[in-house]
Amino acid sequence: MAVSDSWLRAVNGKPQAKMVTKSDREGLSVRVTPKGKVIFQYRYRWQGKGDRIDIGTYPAISLKDARDSALFYRGELEQHRNPKVVKRTRKQQSIDAQTVESVIRDWWEKSLKNAQIKAGEILRSFEIYVFPKIGNLPHDETHLHVWLSLIEEVVKAKPAIGARILLYTKTAHRWGIRRGVISLNPLIDVTAQDLGV
Missing domain, CATH: 1.10.150.130 (Tyrosine recombinase, N-terminal domain)
Incomplete structure (x- = not known):
């Protein structure tokens, strides 16, 4: 079953007995830590091995934005680019940008x-x-x-x-x-x- 805004609001900030992971779609999943921190992740396979990258935390990033990011990384994967490397490169470009x-x-x-x-x-x-x-x-x-x-x-x-x-x-x-x-x-x-x- 897909992740919903109401489910995110219900678990956000609420302590959990253990780490909770819930899948959404297009490789997006949500991980809830025992302390109640909600983290969006993109899960994918690269060169036969499972991997994941963090997209951001809820509510700083909305469910819609997380889904958009997952689609972006899926597109990169289809272009034979490792999403982890793409994310690192984008972060470095942001740091290097002229202010x-x-x-x-x-x-x-x-x-x-x-x-x-x-x-x-x-x-x-x-x-x-x-x-x-x-x-x-x-x-x-x-x-x-x-x-x-x-x-x-x-x-x-x-x-x-x-x-x-x-x-x-x-x-x-x-x-x-x-x-x-x-x-x-x-x-x-x-x-x-x-x-x-």
Whole structure:
């Protein structure tokens, strides 16, 4: 019988006499520890041997998301890729991803620092308004709506600084794309007029 949300809610956080494992579908199973921790796992066979990988814990990951992950790993397996290696590679790529802050600091250090009289002032604007909010996000996963929300908030309080952040963020993005550090420039078509500055 497939796993259900009501069953997950019933066992989550409830101590068990022993480890409980329940199969769902498409290789997805749920393991409940004696302490009541609910772990989604993908079970598969690789080169004739049974193996499994943890997908995540409930309720941090929903049943639907766990099923989607199991389907993803099943697809990888059908392409003759070991899901355990795929998971490890994806995790490493996530760790290696350039963050918003690292891209802007790189650009500032290598391109702007010695070329612009107000370089320190420009970096300080990013340190105050950008880095605390989105600096640690992976750059290529930080889309237009995130940038617009942040810059519009700055524009309301300090229009000139908001315009400066827009201008120099676009410049840093162009610099990063030319060097192959990033692949997205979400603000490419946004102008100061679009923000009312």
